[in-house]
Amino acid sequence: SQGSMSRIISVYSQALQRLGITLNYRLVDFALYQQRMDTFDFDMTTIRYGGSTSPGNELFDRFGSRAASVQGSDNVWGLRDPAVDALIERVVAATSMQALQTACRALDRVLVCGWYSVPQWYSDTFRVAITAHKFSWPKTLPLYYQPEGWAVQCWWADAKPASGAPT
Incomplete structure (x- = not known):
């Protein structure tokens, strides 16, 4: 579109x-x-799907068997795989970072080996257009963050724009 x-x-x-x-x-x-x-x-x-720094229940809607026949779900592949369902359960049930990483890596391997998607392009930059002289943000970026959410949550409008800047 x-x-x-x-x-x-x-x-x-x-x-x-x-x-x-x-x-x-x-x-x-x-x-x-x-x-x-x-x-x-x-x-x-x-289609573009963003990742998560803390994956969990959203994986059921994207890759889970139950979502495959639910109109409007994110499971656009119609994926129905008991192995994927079991791995999603492991992701959601993880009680430590090590268990979460292990479950996510296993899920990633199963999904990649299934060839459900064909990557078309990749960009390691996030582009956003702003009026920089009107906004400020923390000088130190967090180690992990989603750019859109971080911008909305952490940027602020300057009470007094930079001198000489257009308004």
Whole structure:
């Protein structure tokens, strides 16, 4: 539904063409896109899911078997795998960081080996447009954070904008 994704999809289409696969795609408006996503009415889609620094119950909606047939769930793959369900249970039941990391790594391996998704692109930067002279934020960044949430929770509007700055 985003015209800005055409650049990425075009490159992906060219890569598939080299493998002898023809990709036909078309842009649709957001309402139709959302309806198709909610009802799992698509062959392929471009979607971005953010991670979590503390994974847990949201994994049931994204990868759990029960969510596979629930319209509007995040389980767009229709994934129904008892091994995945068991690993999600281990993630949620973890009582230590070591147990959480072990369960998450095992879940990651099972999902990656299942080839449910094909990565199209990656960026290790977070881009946000702000009026920098009107806002301030802590000088020291936290070790782990989600940029969107951190910005909303920790930035503040300056009572007096920087001198000479446009208002």
